[in-house]
Amino acid sequence: MLVAGDVGGTKTDLAVYSGRSSLKSPVARKQFHSADYGSLHAIVAEFLAGVRIPVSHGVFGVPGPVINGSVETTNLPWVLDEPSLAAALGLKSVHLINDLQAVAHAIPSLEDGDVVTLNIGEPVPYGPIGVIAPGTGLGESFLIWNGSRYVPQVSEGGHMNFAPSDERQIRLLEYLLSRFEHVSVERVCSGIGIPNIYRYLRDVEDIYESPDVARQIESTKDPTKAIIDAALDAGKNTPRCRATIEMFVSILGSEAGNLALKVLATGCIYLAGGVAVHTLRALREPGFMKAFTDKGRLSDLMKRIPVHVIVTNAALAGAAVYAFENLRD
Numbered sequence: 001m002l003v004a005g006d007v008g009g010t011k012t013d014l015a016v017y018s019g020r021s022s023l024k025s026p027v028a029r030k031q032f033h034s035a036d037y038g039s040l041h042a043i044v045a046e047f048l049a050g051v052r053i054p055v056s057h058g059v060f061g062v063p064g065p066v067i068n069g070s071v072e073t074t075n076l077p078w079v080l081d082e083p084s085l086a087a088a089l090g091l092k093s094v095h096l097i098n099d100l101q102a103v104a105h106a107i108p109s110l111e112d113g114d115v116v117t118l119n120i121g122e123p124v125p126y127g128p129i130g131v132i133a134p135g136t137g138l139g140e141s142f143l144i145w146n147g148s149r150y151v152p153q154v155s156e157g158g159h160m161n162f163a164p165s166d167e168r169q170i171r172l173l174e175y176l177l178s179r180f181e182h183v184s185v186e187r188v189c190s191g192i193g194i195p196n197i198y199r200y201l202r203d204v205e206d207i208y209e210s211p212d213v214a215r216q217i218e219s220t221k222d223p224t225k226a227i228i229d230a231a232l233d234a235g236k237n238t239p240r241c242r243a244t245i246e247m248f249v250s251i252l253g254s255e256a257g258n259l260a261l262k263v264l265a266t267g268c269i270y271l272a273g274g275v276a277v278h279t280l281r282a283l284r285e286p287g288f289m290k291a292f293t294d295k296g297r298l299s300d301l302m303k304r305i306p307v308h309v310i311v312t313n314a315a316l317a318g319a320a321v322y323a324f325e326n327l328r329d
Contacts, residue, residue, distance in 0.1 A: 002057050004016075004320040007063065015029040016051060027053060040062075058094040062097070066097060069083070095327070119307040122306075123267055124267060127265065137158055137191070139273070163185070172188065208239050228241075253291030253292040260292075265305060270308050270310055289307070
């Protein structure tokens with residue numbers, strides 16, 4: 001038996017698997033609020049105590065660069081290493097992999113019902129595949145065909161410098177440079193980035209917002225969810241929230257296009273992550289693909305790249321796939 005996990009800055013999904021055939025139906029599964037716990041060990045121990053199923057190995061997709069089996073997680077105050085976690089949980093082995101590496105491992109196993117298509121495109125057989133995932137933070141990875149299968153490659157592209165693509169985004173960058181030492185693309189293209197865009201539109205552009213909605217956003221523990229919900233609620237007059245999501249979608253489209261060019265993702269671009277799922281209605285509007293394809297002399301190439309949104313938890317399944325491919329009793 002195997003315990004697999006998708007560890008995020010907001011939530012941690014855990015599941016017990018008995019074999020690769022059970023990817024769609026794990027033996028047990030539960031979601032936890034990450035910030036309520038002081039460590040990953042505490043979450044996993046509580047989960048295993050509750051399910052009472054003996055497991056021998058653990059594989060966890062975690063946010064941040066995993067170096068020699070250790071990671072200082074981004075957007076969580078945890079330092080993890082494989083031997084310590086295995087000993088604390090009483091497991092034969094624990095493997096930590098980057099969360100976007102986990103998503104990449106799941107890509108070859110995706111089925112039609114796992115994705116929503118934004119652009120059909122003209123996929124090149126065995127072409128590179130890019131993955132970009134706005135969740136609490138922003139993750140990126142890609143896959144390369146090695147002659148017999150796709151091999152995931154790790155990236156920390158979400159921490160590259162934010163590159164504005166128009167004058168409005170330049171003003172957003174200037175606003176954020178006065179508040180942060182380094183403005184990564186994650187600062188504007190993720191769960192932590194959406195409130196930054198909202199504050200810019202409030203403080204600099206002074207876009208109107210319903211007083212009730214503004215008070216709710218200022219008082220809630222999860223302003224990102226409140227902004228998205230208000231923006232997509234047709235019954236509410238929320239100009240600032242809607243402008244926030246429109247700007248976020250444009251930035252995400254541009255960065256997804258940047259990733260496609262960097263790895264020449266003629267196979268496909270996949271979007272993953274909770275924020276992508278929650279803003280799916282906005283992503284299906286023209287703004288995303290307009291920003292994605294707006295690459296000057298290579299715009300025609302961009303129009304031929306398929307783009308899909310993953311609407312299932314690929315990181316959790318991908319952690320299990322990694323285990324079944326790499327662990328042998």
